[in-house]
Amino acid sequence: MIARRSVLLALLAGPAWGAAPVQWRALTDAQWRARLTAQQYYVLREQGTEYPFTSPLLGEHRQGVFGCAGCGLALFSSATKYDSGTGWPSFYAPLPDAVETRPDDSLGMTRTEVHCRRCLGHLGHVFPDGPPPTGLRYCMNGAALMFTPAKQN
Numbered sequence: 001m002i003a004r005r006s007v008l009l010a011l012l013a014g015p016a017w018g019a020a021p022v023q024w025r026a027l028t029d030a031q032w033r034a035r036l037t038a039q040q041y042y043v044l045r046e047q048g049t050e051y052p053f054t055s056p057l058l059g060e061h062r063q064g065v066f067g068c069a070g071c072g073l074a075l076f077s078s079a080t081k082y083d084s085g086t087g088w089p090s091f092y093a094p095l096p097d098a099v100e101t102r103p104d105d106s107l108g109m110t111r112t113e114v115h116c117r118r119c120l121g122h123l124g125h126v127f128p129d130g131p132p133p134t135g136l137r138y139c140m141n142g143a144a145l146m147f148t149p150a151k152q153n
Contacts, residue, residue: 024119044121052087055142064149071119
């Protein structure tokens with residue numbers, strides 16, 4: 001039996017298989033629901049937040065890349081990950097051209113929402129209380145991320 005993730009990876013390959021590339025921003029709600037778990041859909045497409053200290057990625061300390069669980073775009077290097085003590089995977093900088101931000105006034109306060117540049121999936125928020133060298137804390141939902149370990153030589 002072929003796993004759903006194997007099919008998804010084959011679909012993501014797009015041009016390598018001779019198919020047209022996925023137009024991430026044009027996917028329908030039904031297509032997103034079919035691609036994502038319920039938790040991923042809630043976070044990425046409904047701007048939800050997972051409970052703190054529940055993501056397995058919180059304890060991920062191997063070298064590698066954290067990508068968007070929606071479209072696979074590489075977002076953060078493990079070299080920028082740190083323990084913020086907040087209960088969510090935190091990074092002090094994204095990879096170049098990986099994320100976009102916009103104001104979020106949803107809870108009666110102004111925050112800065114972070115979303116994937118390619119599929120516009122909600123990732124979390126960025127705050128000005130992070131470590132050097134940026135002083136920023138990209139507080140991300142683990143459900144919005146996937147981890148790819150670095151290849152060992």
